[in-house]
Amino acid sequence: MVISAEARSRIDGEIAKYPRRRGALLPALHIVHEERGHVDVDTAREIGEIFEIRPIEVMEVVSFYNMFFSQPQAKHHVYVCTNLPCSLRGARGLYEELKRHLEVDASGNTADGRIHLGHEECLGACAYAPMMRVDDTYHEDLEAGAAKAVVDGLD
Amino acid sequence: MLKVPYTTGYLSEHFADDDYTTLEGYRRRGGYEAAKKALTQMAPADLIELVKDSGLQGRGGAGFSAGMKWSFMPTDTDKPKYLVCNADESEPGSFKDRILIERGAHQMLEGILIAGWATGAEKTFVYIRGEYAEPARILQRAIDEATEAGLFGASCLGTGFRHEVVMQRGAGAYICGEETGLLESLEGKKGQPRKKPPFPAQYGAFGMPTTVNNVETFSHVPHIVAKGADWFRSLGTEKSPGHTIFGVSGHVARPGLYELPLGTPLSEIVFEHAGGVRGGRKVKGVIPGGMSMPILPASELDVPMANEFLREKKTMLGTGGVMVMDETTCMVRAATVITYFFRDESCGQCTQCREGTGWMNKIALRIERGSGSREDLDLLLDVAGKMEGQTICAFADAAAWPVQGLLRHFREDFEAHVREKKCPFPESFEL
Numbered sequence: 001m002v003i004s005a006e007a008r009s010r011i012d013g014e015i016a017k018y019p020r021r022r023g024a025l026l027p028a029l030h031i032v033h034e035e036r037g038h039v040d041v042d043t044a045r046e047i048g049e050i051f052e053i054r055p056i057e058v059m060e061v062v063s064f065y066n067m068f069f070s071q072p073q074a075k076h077h078v079y080v081c082t083n084l085p086c087s088l089r090g091a092r093g094l095y096e097e098l099k100r101h102l103e104v105d106a107s108g109n110t111a112d113g114r115i116h117l118g119h120e121e122c123l124g125a126c127a128y129a130p131m132m133r134v135d136d137t138y139h140e141d142l143e144a145g146a147a148k149a150v151v152d153g154l155d
Numbered sequence: 156m157l158k159v160p161y162t163t164g165y166l167s168e169h170f171a172d173d174d175y176t177t178l179e180g181y182r183r184r185g186g187y188e189a190a191k192k193a194l195t196q197m198a199p200a201d202l203i204e205l206v207k208d209s210g211l212q213g214r215g216g217a218g219f220s221a222g223m224k225w226s227f228m229p230t231d232t233d234k235p236k237y238l239v240c241n242a243d244e245s246e247p248g249s250f251k252d253r254i255l256i257e258r259g260a261h262q263m264l265e266g267i268l269i270a271g272w273a274t275g276a277e278k279t280f281v282y283i284r285g286e287y288a289e290p291a292r293i294l295q296r297a298i299d300e301a302t303e304a305g306l307f308g309a310s311c312l313g314t315g316f317r318h319e320v321v322m323q324r325g326a327g328a329y330i331c332g333e334e335t336g337l338l339e340s341l342e343g344k345k346g347q348p349r350k351k352p353p354f355p356a357q358y359g360a361f362g363m364p365t366t367v368n369n370v371e372t373f374s375h376v377p378h379i380v381a382k383g384a385d386w387f388r389s390l391g392t393e394k395s396p397g398h399t400i401f402g403v404s405g406h407v408a409r410p411g412l413y414e415l416p417l418g419t420p421l422s423e424i425v426f427e428h429a430g431g432v433r434g435g436r437k438v439k440g441v442i443p444g445g446m447s448m449p450i451l452p453a454s455e456l457d458v459p460m461a462n463e464f465l466r467e468k469k470t471m472l473g474t475g476g477v478m479v480m481d482e483t484t485c486m487v488r489a490a491t492v493i494t495y496f497f498r499d500e501s502c503g504q505c506t507q508c509r510e511g512t513g514w515m516n517k518i519a520l521r522i523e524r525g526s527g528s529r530e531d532l533d534l535l536l537d538v539a540g541k542m543e544g545q546t547i548c549a550f551a552d553a554a555a556w557p558v559q560g561l562l563r564h565f566r567e568d569f570e571a572h573v574r575e576k577k578c579p580f581p582e583s584f585e586l
Contacts, residue, residue, distance in 0.1 A: 017321045019235065019361045025343030026326055030285075051343070064345040064502075066327030067285045083247045084446060084492045085404035085478055092585045121329065121496055122247035122446075123286050126404035126476065127411045128158070136288035 002043050007035050011050060021051050025061060029068055038069040066120075074109055074116035076154045078102075079133045082119040085126035094130045095119055097144050102151060115154060158254055160412035162428060164398045165378050166371075167414045170258035176293065178300040181261035187306060189377035193269045194314045197380075202273035206376065208384035210396040215241055215332075215369030216445065216473050217549075218395075218462050221376075227356035228274040229364050236276040237360045239341065239367040240267060242283035242294075243325055243332040246445035247496060248476030251400040252370035254412055256283070256290040259374060260297035264320065266373030268311060269380055271318040274366055278319050282337050285326040295322055329500035333548045334367040336502065347504045348548035371400065392418035395461035395472075403429040405479040406436070417472070418464070422456040425479055436481040440564065444473025446493055447553035449560025450486075470560065485580035486565035487572050490519040490558060492586075497554035505546035512554050514538050519558075522569055523586070525577040532569050536562055 010031050014024035039062050044055040062068040080095040108117045125131045128140030159170040174180030207222030244252040267279045283291050298320045311318050328346045330336040335349035359365020379387050388396045395417040404410045408430030438453040449470040462472050494516035503509045518535050521527045539555035571579045
């Protein structure tokens with residue numbers, strides 16, 4: 001079993017809220033991501049059993065959404081919003097500066113694989129631009145120095 | 156940092172008060188009294204009439220009458236009925252729903268309770284975008300608090316009416332803000348929109364009759380019940396009553412949220428409330444209602460912000476996200492950013508959209524880099540024209556409209572790139 005008993009019981013709690021089991025698939029995928037960071041084939045098989053669907057149907061959903069992953073992930077995800085309102089206020093310059101500061105490779109990962117840096121579409125913080133999302137937390141009204149301090153402070 | 160609107164009205168007047176986010180603080184300011192009135196003194200049909208009479212338009216982008224939408228719910232069915240609260244706010248330039256949840260979750264929940272009674276729904280699914288982790292925590296706390304207090308559950312407010320609220324987090328897909336894409340996602344599938352008809356009122360979440368409303372739409376409802384349709388109609392314009400929360404971003408001195416009556420001139424929002432363009436520069440163009448809505452040039456900013464006036468200018472209110480661009484802005488760059496977004500977010504279901512968004516982005520990039528030709532301008536319009544109205548959902552229209560708008564008002568920017576074989580706007584935002 002790859003999914004822990006605790007996660008499984010949380011998933012069952014979600015299933016109880018829906019008229020059909022599958023309604024709880026996205027909540028279940030969030031729970032699994034909290035625990036494991038991604039959904040591999042074995043995990044997809046277990047999720048498929050819980051939801052009475054085929055593993056490929058699980059992977060189809062995983063691949064559709066930007067916040068779900070099928071490969072192991074860096075410990076921290078840092079995303080700079082580069083949509084228009086943020087771009088108008090210097091987000092792209094900030095993104096380039098963070099790339100240099102973290103010395104990320106072409107795929108956006110640091111050499112130690114601890115941080116992934118990427119850009120994201122509008123995050124609903126348009127008046128507080130530029131901004132970035134670090135895992136579950138928004139950092140807004142950023143200047144380069146403040147943004148660097150945030151990524152330097154990540155464990 | 157506490158984020159609250161700079162100008163407030165009935166929706167946001169208490170958003171600066173921290174205790175307003177708690178059930179106790181909300182109730183101390185009269186919260187849930189409108190729901191009590193609705194559930195104990197008003198028949199569902201009368202409530203629907205009231206909301207129809209108020210003229211409340213959906214605030215999620217399409218602007219359809221909320222009361223009409225409610226009236227489409229069948230009354231002669233024994234199937235369970237559902238409400239869906241669309242909190243998937245992802246339209247670039249829009250951030251009002253986030254604050255309506257963070258600072259006024261109970262106001263929205265009270266609207267949901269009233270709408271649940273009016274439509275006979277037994278459950279509301281609130282679908283909130285995945286990136287809104289903090290608003291989701293705040294909302295879940297409010298749902299739990301209200302449920303424990305007996306406002307939701309097997310007997311809401313002790314009336315015997317059953318209604319539960321379930322929150323689901325999305326996972327990063329713009330298309331899930333489209334109401335049938337949302338329903339697919341809620342059912343645990345890829346968020347690919349459904350063909351309509353059947354409409355959600357007949358075949359919605361899990362195949363059951365469903366009404367989908369936006370966060371802000373629900374948030375207006377308690378005020379309409381408390382103060383009446385005439386009061387609501389006394390605000391805003393004749394055809395577009397009430398307030399909305401405008402989100403202002405881009406090159407303004409004071410970006411932020413502004414609660415104002417519909418029909419407020421765009422120029423008043425940009426120059427008076429948001430303080431005009433920073434650094435004393437001039438406005439070049441303003442996107443009035445989120446990125447899908449066509450841009451307006453500086454000469455047309457006297458337009459009142461309501462659909463009946465904006466339509467004359469070939470644009471719409473959308474989500475009320477006002478994006479201001481100053482005179483340094485390269486509109487071809489803006490086109491590349493806009494088309495990249497739609498290319499990235501197309502769900503891939505319809506050929507016109509999947510291919511068209513990619514082509515528009517390629518052509519815009521080619522022009523921006525100085526390797527475009529004169530024919531590319533017409534090609535861009537040709538692709539946009541072949542996407543519009545040709546697909547299952549309105550995403551393709553939303554992708555085509557801003558490109559058409561940029562070429563309508565700023566064709567010269569595109570032509571200058573072709574002529575000079577480079578971007579002639581050195582001071583524009585970097586790409």
